[in-house]
Amino acid sequence: xxxxxxxxxxxxxxxxxxxxxxxxxxxxxxxxxxRMPAQRSVASVLGIDLTTVTRAYTEARIRGVLxxxxxxxxxxxxxxAESTTHRLLTHxxxxxxxxxxxxxxxxxxxxxxRAVVDVLRGESAFLQYGPSEGTLADRHAGAAxxxxxxxxxxxxxxxxxxxxxxxxxxxxxLACSGDRVAAGTVAYPGLADAARQVGARPVGLAVDxxxxxxxxxxxxCRTAAPKLLYLVPTMDNPTTAxxxxxxxxxxxxxxxxxxxxxxEDDPYRRLDPDAPAALAALAPDITVHIATxxxxxxxxxxxxxxxxxxxxxxxxxxxxxxxxxxxxSPLTAAVASRWIADGTLQxxxxxxxxxxxxxxxxxxxxxxxxxxxxHPCGPHLWxxxxxxxxxxxxxxxxxxSGVAVVPAAHxxxxxxxxxxxxxxxxxxxxxxxxxAGLKFLAELAESPKRAGS
Numbered sequence: 001x002x003x004x005x006x007x008x009x010x011x012x013x014x015x016x017x018x019x020x021x022x023x024x025x026x027x028x029x030x031x032x033x034x035r036m037p038a039q040r041s042v043a044s045v046l047g048i049d050l051t052t053v054t055r056a057y058t059e060a061r062i063r064g065v066l067x068x069x070x071x072x073x074x075x076x077x078x079x080x081a082e083s084t085t086h087r088l089l090t091h092x093x094x095x096x097x098x099x100x101x102x103x104x105x106x107x108x109x110x111x112x113x114r115a116v117v118d119v120l121r122g123e124s125a126f127l128q129y130g131p132s133e134g135t136l137a138d139r140h141a142g143a144a145x146x147x148x149x150x151x152x153x154x155x156x157x158x159x160x161x162x163x164x165x166x167x168x169x170x171x172x173x174l175a176c177s178g179d180r181v182a183a184g185t186v187a188y189p190g191l192a193d194a195a196r197q198v199g200a201r202p203v204g205l206a207v208d209x210x211x212x213x214x215x216x217x218x219x220x221c222r223t224a225a226p227k228l229l230y231l232v233p234t235m236d237n238p239t240t241a242x243x244x245x246x247x248x249x250x251x252x253x254x255x256x257x258x259x260x261x262x263x264e265d266d267p268y269r270r271l272d273p274d275a276p277a278a279l280a281a282l283a284p285d286i287t288v289h290i291a292t293x294x295x296x297x298x299x300x301x302x303x304x305x306x307x308x309x310x311x312x313x314x315x316x317x318x319x320x321x322x323x324x325x326x327x328x329s330p331l332t333a334a335v336a337s338r339w340i341a342d343g344t345l346q347x348x349x350x351x352x353x354x355x356x357x358x359x360x361x362x363x364x365x366x367x368x369x370x371x372x373x374x375h376p377c378g379p380h381l382w383x384x385x386x387x388x389x390x391x392x393x394x395x396x397x398x399x400x401s402g403v404a405v406v407p408a409a410h411x412x413x414x415x416x417x418x419x420x421x422x423x424x425x426x427x428x429x430x431x432x433x434x435x436a437g438l439k440f441l442a443e444l445a446e447s448p449k450r451a452g453s
Contacts, residue, residue, distance in 0.1 A: 002030055004042045009104030013048050017056035019432075022065055025077060026435035027362045036066065036075040093437035094427040096404035098237065098380050099299055101359060101426040106351040108298050111344060115335045130330045133318030134159025138328075141337035142305035145345070146291060149266060150281035150307070158306040158317045161328040163267060163292035166306040167230075168194045169320040170288050173313065174261050175200040175227045182226035184212050186411035186418070188237050188265065191230050200227075204413035209373065211236060211243040214250040221258035228261040234275045235268035235378040238411050238422035242375060245276045252283045261309075262287045267295035271353040271377050285309050293336055295379065296349045303328055303336040353377050359425040359434055366438040370445055380424045383441070389451045391419050397450060403437045 007023060010016030024030045037045075039053040046053075057075055060066040067078040102108050119126055133139070139154040146152050160166040167190060175181055177199030183191055185204035195202050203224050206216040212231055220226060229251070233243040243251070255262050264279040264287050280289035284307075292304035308314035321327065339345035357377045364374070367383070374381035383405075385394055391407035398405055406424075408417035423441065428434035444450060 002034070002037065004037065004045050006046060006048075013046075014052045014055040014059070017042070017046070017048075017053065018059045018063070021056070021060050022063070023430070023432045023435075025065055026432045026439075028365045028435075030077050032077050032079045034077045036077065038074070091433075092402040092404065093433055093440075094404050095423045095425070095434075095437050095441070096406045097427040098295075098422070098424040099426045100295055100297065100352045100379055101355040101428075102298065103351050103355040106348050106355075108348060111339075111348070112298065112300060112335065115338055115344070116331065119331065119334045119338060126330045126334050128330065130327055130333075131318070132322035132327045133314065134328060134333060135330075138333045138337050141340045145340045146280075146289070146305055146307060149269065149278035149289060149291065150284055152280070152284070152289075152307045155311050156308050156314045158308065158314055158321065159328045159333055160304045160306050160321055161325045161332075162294060162302040163265060163290050163304040164190045164194070165321065165325045165328075166290045166292075166304045167191065167263070167265065168197065168324060169306070169317050170263055170290070171195060171198050171200060171228075172320045172324075173316055174263070174288070180220075180224045180226040181228050181230060182217065182220050182224070182260075183230040183413050184236070184239070185413055185415055186238055186408055187230065187413050188232065189411055192413060202413045204415050205229075207236075207239060207241065209241055210247045211239075211241045212247075212251065214247065214254055217251060218254045218258075221254060221260060225258075226260055228263050229255060230263045230265065231279075232265045232267070233279060234266060234272065235375045237267075238380065238406070238408070238420075239382050240373045240375045240378055240380065242272075242275065248276060248279060248282060252279065252286070255286055256283070260286075264289045266291045268375075268378060270296050270349050271356060271379070272375065280307055288313075293345070296352060297339075297345060298348075301332060301336055301339075303332055356425065359428075359431065362431060362435055363423070363425060363438055366435060367442050370442065379426045380422055382420055383423055383445070384418065384420045386445060386448070387419075388448055389419060389445065391417065391421050393451055394444065395421060398441060398444060401440060401444075403440055405441070 005020045006016035007019040010019050042053045043050045065078055066075050138159050139157045142157045143154045171194045175198050179200045180203045181195050181200045182203045184207040192202050206213040262279050269275050280287045289307040293301045356379050360376055371384040372381055395407040405421040408420040
């Protein structure tokens with residue numbers, strides 16, 4: 001039974017009900033030919049006037065998504081309501097850029113603007129150069145933020161201008177020209193970019209549904225002697241795999257046995273309150289931990305916290321950052337510290353996690369029957385394509401219709417990529433646009449004749 005609702009952010013209650021009906025048709029919660037609840041029932045459930053519901057149903061009929069059937073009474077979802085997919089695809093649908101959704105109710109832009117104003121009313125130090133490793137206040141804020149990933153003291157924390165800057169500094173610290181750095185066979189492409197900058201060579205390791213295969217890691221340690229292992233153990237990018245605690249402990253044991261440092265990129269942990277313990281909590285002496293705010297709040301808040309295993313390494317990372325990015329923006333870092341202290345960041349992250357979960361549910365419905373790996377509250381999913389599709393051809397075909405996805409080759413470390421694509425759920429402006437893009441991808445994947453076009 002459909003649950004009436006008013007779409008958040010709509011200009012009025014009656015338009016909010018219309019938009020909710022359209023959105024739920026797009027996402028499959030309402031199907032063609034389904035009978036709608038009586039108007040009085042909707043008014044009672046929502047606590048609004050009957051006239052508001054009447055206006056909404058009338059507008060929905062004008063738009064062609066609802067219809068009245070002569071002789072049968074009541075209101076029904078129109079038989080052709082699902083065809084709005086093609087109307088929405090007249091504009092590009094970005095399912096490629098992996099950013100967090102920005103739910104209207106979170107008011108992230110408004111909160112960000114108010115935070116900047118509040119910060120600038122205070123000390124003038126935010127308009128000056130600061131320490132490359134971040135101010136003590138910002139590092140203490142980082143320590144509070146990182147508590148779920150261990151109990152780092154502020155002296156081991158470095159504030160950086162995003163995770164890529166932190167990763168670049170880490171590779172400068174741990175690897176030299178000619179060294180090997182290990183990662184999954186498909187991994188965040190920023191790793192390979194950073195490795196090339198220091199002259200290191202990436203080594204791809206086999207992965208399964210739980211992340212990097214410990215046997216493959218152990219074999220690589222014997223044959224390639226990597227200096228470090230890079231991994232995203234929670235909601236891996238792009239495969240979505242989350243390592244269970246047993247797999248994490250196995251990876252740590254192998255790393256200790258062979259003297260390999262672990263580089264834990266942890267952008268998504270706070271979207272899942274039930275995530276297993278971070279590597280930095282299990283093995284702080286051999287783990288460099290990177291936690292960015294860009295993936296749990298907004299890319300505009302380009303701040304990451306880098307936790308070093310020792311004070312000496314933290315100082316070295318600060319020196320490297322001075323040579324590469326000089327420092328994180330004092331203003332942005334101050335906003336991040338304020339949001340951590342007053343709970344704003346936690347509230348925004350919870351709202352984003354809720355939106356991610358809603359979008360994953362839409363994807364699960366619309367991509368049912370396809371080989372999809374996903375996390376219930378993650379910002380992306382991994383679609384393994386049915387034969388005869390190849391990822392490059394699928395990506396190109398989708399792009400010609402205005403839908404952007406990212407092929408597995410973009411993430412390949414040192415071997416042939418699987419026939420898969422990453423689908424990001426956050427960049428679509430709303431759930432209706434997302435559903436339109438996903439419906440198109442489902443139809444495309446299930447059209448083998450188009451694979452050779």
